[in-house]
Amino acid sequence: MQNTPDNDNSNVEVYHHRADNLPAHGSHDEEVLTEDRVRDYWRANVRLLLILLAVWFTVSYGFGILLVDWLNRFSLFGFKLGFWWAQQGSIYVFVILIFVYVALIGRIDRRFGVDDDDAGNKRREEQP
Amino acid sequence: MTTQALTYIVVGMTFALYIGIAIWSKAASTKDFYVAGAGVRPLTNGMATAADWMSAGSFISIAGMIAFSGYDGSVYLMGWTGGYVLLALLLAPYLRKFGQYTVPDFIGERYYSHSARVVAVICLVFICFTYVAGQMRGVGVVFSRFLEVEITTGVFIGMAVVFFYAVLGGMKGITYTQVAQYCVMIFAYITPAIFVSLLVTGNPVPQLGLSSEVLDGSGLRVLEKLDRVLVDLGFVPYTDGSKSMIDVFTITLVLMAGTAGLPHVIVRFFTVPKVSDARKSAGYALVFIALLYTTAPALAAFARLTFIDTVNNTAYTAAPSWVKTWEDIGLIAWLDKNEDGVIQYAAGDAFEGAPAFTEGRGEHGQKLVGNVPQDNTNEVYVDRDIMMLASPEIANLPPWVLALVAAGGLAAALSTAAGLLLVVSSSISHDLLKKTLMPAINEKQELFYARIAAAAAVCFAGYLGINPPGFVAQVIAFAFGLAAASLFPAIFLGIFVRNMNREGAIAGMLSGLLFTAAYIVYFKFVNPAASNPDNWWLGISPEGIGVMGMLINFAVAFTVSRFTARTPEHVKALVDDVRIPSGAGVAHRH
Numbered sequence: 001m002q003n004t005p006d007n008d009n010s011n012v013e014v015y016h017h018r019a020d021n022l023p024a025h026g027s028h029d030e031e032v033l034t035e036d037r038v039r040d041y042w043r044a045n046v047r048l049l050l051i052l053l054a055v056w057f058t059v060s061y062g063f064g065i066l067l068v069d070w071l072n073r074f075s076l077f078g079f080k081l082g083f084w085w086a087q088q089g090s091i092y093v094f095v096i097l098i099f100v101y102v103a104l105i106g107r108i109d110r111r112f113g114v115d116d117d118d119a120g121n122k123r124r125e126e127q128p
Numbered sequence: 129m130t131t132q133a134l135t136y137i138v139v140g141m142t143f144a145l146y147i148g149i150a151i152w153s154k155a156a157s158t159k160d161f162y163v164a165g166a167g168v169r170p171l172t173n174g175m176a177t178a179a180d181w182m183s184a185g186s187f188i189s190i191a192g193m194i195a196f197s198g199y200d201g202s203v204y205l206m207g208w209t210g211g212y213v214l215l216a217l218l219l220a221p222y223l224r225k226f227g228q229y230t231v232p233d234f235i236g237e238r239y240y241s242h243s244a245r246v247v248a249v250i251c252l253v254f255i256c257f258t259y260v261a262g263q264m265r266g267v268g269v270v271f272s273r274f275l276e277v278e279i280t281t282g283v284f285i286g287m288a289v290v291f292f293y294a295v296l297g298g299m300k301g302i303t304y305t306q307v308a309q310y311c312v313m314i315f316a317y318i319t320p321a322i323f324v325s326l327l328v329t330g331n332p333v334p335q336l337g338l339s340s341e342v343l344d345g346s347g348l349r350v351l352e353k354l355d356r357v358l359v360d361l362g363f364v365p366y367t368d369g370s371k372s373m374i375d376v377f378t379i380t381l382v383l384m385a386g387t388a389g390l391p392h393v394i395v396r397f398f399t400v401p402k403v404s405d406a407r408k409s410a411g412y413a414l415v416f417i418a419l420l421y422t423t424a425p426a427l428a429a430f431a432r433l434t435f436i437d438t439v440n441n442t443a444y445t446a447a448p449s450w451v452k453t454w455e456d457i458g459l460i461a462w463l464d465k466n467e468d469g470v471i472q473y474a475a476g477d478a479f480e481g482a483p484a485f486t487e488g489r490g491e492h493g494q495k496l497v498g499n500v501p502q503d504n505t506n507e508v509y510v511d512r513d514i515m516m517l518a519s520p521e522i523a524n525l526p527p528w529v530l531a532l533v534a535a536g537g538l539a540a541a542l543s544t545a546a547g548l549l550l551v552v553s554s555s556i557s558h559d560l561l562k563k564t565l566m567p568a569i570n571e572k573q574e575l576f577y578a579r580i581a582a583a584a585a586v587c588f589a590g591y592l593g594i595n596p597p598g599f600v601a602q603v604i605a606f607a608f609g610l611a612a613a614s615l616f617p618a619i620f621l622g623i624f625v626r627n628m629n630r631e632g633a634i635a636g637m638l639s640g641l642l643f644t645a646a647y648i649v650y651f652k653f654v655n656p657a658a659s660n661p662d663n664w665w666l667g668i669s670p671e672g673i674g675v676m677g678m679l680i681n682f683a684v685a686f687t688v689s690r691f692t693a694r695t696p697e698h699v700k701a702l703v704d705d706v707r708i709p710s711g712a713g714v715a716h717r718h
Contacts, residue, residue, distance in 0.1 A: 038704050045707075046624075049217050056213045060206045065377050068199075072367065078339035078349040083367045086202035087194075087425040088335065091209045091418050098216045098411035106404065109709055116402045116709040 041112040048104055052097050060090040131527035135274050138531040139538060142312055143289055146542070149308060150293030150301040158575050161298030162229035162554045168303055168399040174412025176303045177396045179310035179539070180547040181208075181387075181413070182420060183259070184266025187313060187540035190421075191519075192512030194428035195435075198358075198366035201428065203376055207383025209414060209421050214388040216410030220397040222623045222706045224406035229398065230551070231391040231615065232559040238622040239630045240699055242564055247637055249555050251614045252391045256548040257592065258607040259392075260585075263548070264593025266541040273457055273517065274534035283593040286542060287586055294546045294553075295582045299399060302546045309539035310416060316536025317420055317516075321427045324523040328433065334426035342433070354433050361440070362475035366429070372661065378672030385678060386608030389616030391555075392547040403709035431515045434522050439508060440473040444492040447471065450521035455495055458483060459511035462494050465501055476504035483509050549589060553581035606648055609670075613640035613677025621685055626703050632689030640681030647673045 063071060064086035071082030079088075109115035155161040168176070186208070194201030226234050231252060236245030264283055271282025293301040318334075325337035329350060342353050355365040364370050371379075387393065396413075397406045438448055444462060454460040461483035462471055469492050479499035486498040497509075517537065520529040557578035562569060569577070614637045621628040621636070648670045651659040661667045668676065 035704070038708060042707050052217060053213075056210065060210050060380065061377060064202060064206055065373060065380065076339075078341075079351065080367050083199060083202075083351070084339075086199065087205055088338075088422055090206050091422055094209050094213050095411070095414050095418050097213050098407075098414055101217055102404075102407045102411055105407065109404070114708040114710040116404055116711065 044108050052101055056097055059093040064090050131530055134527050135531040135534050138535045142535045145308055146305045147292055149304045150297045153297050153300045153304050155298035155300045158571050160300045161575055161578050163398040164300040164303045166399055166401055170400055170405040170409035171412050172307055173400050173409040175310045175416055176306035177413035178416035179306035179543040180396055181393055182540055183544035184263050184541035187537050188266055188516055189513050191424045191428045192515035194425050195432040195515045196512045199369035200371045203379045205421055207380045208387055211384040211387025212410055212414040214384055216407055219388055219619055220406045220410050221403045224397050225403050225706045229558050230555050231394050232555050235618055239633045241630045244634050245559055249559050251610055252555050253552055255607045255611055256552045260545055260548050260589040261592040263541045263545040264589055268593055270534055270537040280594050283590055287590040290542055290546050291586045294549055295579050299550055302550055306543045309543040312539040313536045314419055316532040320519045320529055321423045323525050324430045324519055327523050328430045334423050338426040338429055350429055354429055357436055372667055374667050375669050375672055378668050378675040382608050382612045382672050382674035385612035385616045389611035392551040395551055431519050439471055443470050444494055450518050454514050459514050461497050461509040463497055463507050465507050472505055473508045474506040476506045477502050478506045478509050549585045552585045553578055556581040609644045609674030612674035613644040613681055617678055617681040626700055627695055629689045629695045631692035632685040635688040636681040636685030639684045640677040643680050644674050644677035
């Protein structure tokens with residue numbers, strides 16, 4: 001029972017910090033998300049998505065389908081290369097792509113201060 | 129101990145495990161029931177997603193589909209894995225941020241419209257039941273082959289188990305049972321693949337075995353030998369396809385967009401605590417899925433090669449026992465056209481249609497078929513579904529492997545069925561009742577209706593399993609085509625196009641849906657005789673037409689949204705909020 005009031009207090013404090021941080025009209029405080037900032041974050045995200053989707057398209061539709069006959073003239077460890085991309089290679093690249101996205105978008109999130117992991121939330125809460 | 133007794137024990141143990149988990153994780157609130165309290169860890173969710181996604185079709189059929197179509201089978205491999213890239217990059221994180229319970233929820237809120245919500249519910253219910261019918265058939269096949277019970281009894285047992293953990297545990301129960309089911313399924317898939325790979329190539333890793341030399345002294349690698357053997361028998365080479373490039377392209381794209389738009393997969397990403405967790409768990413899910421999907425093409429090539437080796441030019445009386453076991457349940461048939469008592473396998477259908485067995489046995493003990501023989505030398509009918517299930521027998525593996533494969537097939541079917549049924553029940557209780565028809569009900573009543581809806585959905589699925597519509601295979605094309613032409617574009621536009629409005633989205637969904645449905649119905653049901661590349665629009669088959677439906681959806685949505693009322697500000701604010709991962713909202717200038 002002793003802990004409860006303490007916890008309540010700290011919650012209230014956090015709440016106050018946040019309230020202090022709320023946008024005074026027109027303020028460009030670091031931790032306040034303005035429309036401009038969201039727009040810049042979104043642009044960075046979309047740019048990353050386009051690059052990764054270009055890779056996604058190239059390995060499956062490019063190597064596995066459109067260029068398959070040409071690539072099949074080459075051999076990789078006993079596979080015809082086009083066939084390998086269609087039945088093995090593209091799947092490995094898909095897995096790698098998602099983890100690359102997780103890592104890179106995480107960096108962008110932190111750069112714009114919109115990350116949702118514990119460190120990010122804590123930093124925002126501790127901001128005076 | 130007989131194989132059958134062993135199978136009963138293994139299957140019984142796995143069922144007991146699933147029920148145990150269900151009791152341990154009973155749902156207490158609607159949030160538990162719909163999204164497992166949004167407290168599932170990313171790795172756990174990845175595993176559950178993999179089990180949810182890999183259906184009886186993946187487990188039982190995909191190796192067979194690739195074995196009998198070679199390069200053309202790549203559409204399933206790329207389509208059903210590449211969709212996860214779209215999901216992880218374009219949909220899952222933003223839907224998690226939105227943070228509601230169902231896919232129609234997002235569409236209804238984003239397009240500020242009950243009609244949009246109801247259209248989404250209709251698409252969803254149709255997609256899910258199409259799929260469930262296939263799962264229940266899978267349960268029936270496994271039971272009748274391995275446990276030798278009536279298909280009806282098998283379906284009832286399956287229904288009882290799903291009923292127990294889906295109705296009681298909701299999403300929470302399903303999540304943790306799916307984790308167990310994934311482990312059973314993947315172990316059951318990889319084990320025979322390793323043994324078959326060892327047998328054919330001496331390499332224990334199937335993915336590497338696929339490019340190794342065959343252990344028959346010929347010095348040829350697996351795919352080289354397979355190409356040669358098939359060409360000798362009159363088939364096209366295994367590594368070349370017979371589908372046109374545009375068809376391969378469009379079908380792959382439909383399967384990818386369809387995968388990303390399938391509601392039972394999307395809803396799994398509502399169950400993790402945070403946006404970054406949704407991204408990670410899509411990655412984990414694809415790792416777990418890729419494990420099976422990279423093994424499948426290896427297993428397919430080994431099984432096809434071994435099948436031809438064992439069956440072709442073998443006297444029927446000397447054929448291995450599994451040929452007769454599968455013949456007994458009607459998935460293999462032999463028509464001795466040249467009456468020499470020897471099985472000849474070659475390109476072309478042995479006879480028209482599925483085997484119609486007549487009474488009595490032939491002089492060699494084979495089951496007789498009454499079908500009209502086709503004019504070619506092929507005497508063998510083989511259902512592609514047996515390739516995976518028969519692989520332990522083809523490779524002469526011990527009985528416990530067979531028991532494991534039976535348990536794996538059931539795990540695959542039950543996990544997917546449960547996920548689908550939950551999505552149906554939550555969109556009925558949440559979207560149709562709570563949000564549209566009976567907004568006055570409280571949470572306890574909503575949970576009660578969710579359970580009733582789940583129970584009703586299980587019963588309906590059981591009915592479909594016992595009386596399967598004769599066109600399950602054709603209807604699967606529907607599920608992906610519709611998801612690609614309706615739900616995927618609507619969700620994508622809702623996140624990426626801030627100005628997309630209600631009128632545009634609804635008009636887009638309806639036109640994509642109607643176009644795709646009309647094209648498939650015409651070529652699959654109304655006029656199947658005309659279904660060939662000469663009559664298809666741009667040479668695109670009904671399986672791939674969802675791509676055009678998707679493009680029509682986008683085109684109509686953009687055009688209509690230009691000429692109708694603008695999106696309200698509070699909805700634009702919602703889009704802004706969905707786009708950023710952190711919890712704090714966006715400050716808008718006034």
